[in-house]
Amino acid sequence: MRKLIQSTLKVAAAAAVLAGPVLAQGPKGPNPAAPGAGQALINMAAASTISGKITAVQVAFGAQYPSITLDGKTIKIAPVWFLLENDFELAAGDEVSVLAAPSAKAGDPSLYAISIAKTAAGVTLTMRNEAGVPLWTMPGNGGGMANANANGNPAAPRQSQGTGCIDVSTIAEVKGTVDAVTQGAGIQQPQLTVVAGGKSVTVKIGPERILLAADIELKTGMTLTVRYATATCTGELIALSLTTEDGAKVVLRNDDGTPAWN
Secondary structure, eight states: OHHHHHHHHHHHHHHHHHHGGGGGGOTTOSOTTSTTTTOOOBOGGGOEEEEEEEEEEESOOTTSOOEEEETTEEEEOOOHHHHHHTTOOBOTTOEEEEEEEEBSSTTOOOEEEEEEEETTTTEEEEOBOTTOOBGGGSTTOTGGGTTOOTTSOOOSOOOOOSOOOBOGGGOEEEEEEEEEEEOOOSBOOOEEEEEETTEEEEEEOOOHHHHHHTTOOOOTTOEEEEEEEEBTTTOOEEEEEEEETTSOEEEOBOTTSOBSOO
């Protein structure tokens, strides 16, 4: 228990420095009692689709939402935790199609994303329901609420909407020494590098909370077995599970690439 508390404090301290305003919303979303929680403050009737290549990703957008720049327009999206819980990453250069709507508040020129489709990956993340209500403000938050109906009530839970593009023929396993663990920059999952036989393998892992829940602390120099595969939609290596030398194991993704944490 002491180890878990120490790990949590280390991650929290590092994340506070890196993410700042984003963490003000909490690791699993805003305070449901906060003003505006669950309200639809956008004009859904004026929604339109904007397609193209992301030219910038702004993570700390004041005390507001992160945003992306697309076709010269700045579009506010969703809390970083909501995207990563759905294993949905965004980076400059990504080809996307965004359904967005303007604010319903006078004097607010912002556009707000309702859904984002990643062209190459062929996956779509819905961030607001048909009424424009943010899905992350509802009970349950995360991917299980990503199909709430127009009244803001949850439909049947489903898995997160992320990657899910694993080539099962590429599934492999490596046992080696942890060389580096890096925080995901912007809206990206953390990465882990393992060295074995003089070769290094770098994989995307998952939300830190999953490791902490399994009481696993990743440190350079430790021995780790990584089961991983290639994500055909991005060409990156994605971790499926991690096993420590003493047998502690955490499953991050199913063999089809869908997250196992929701």
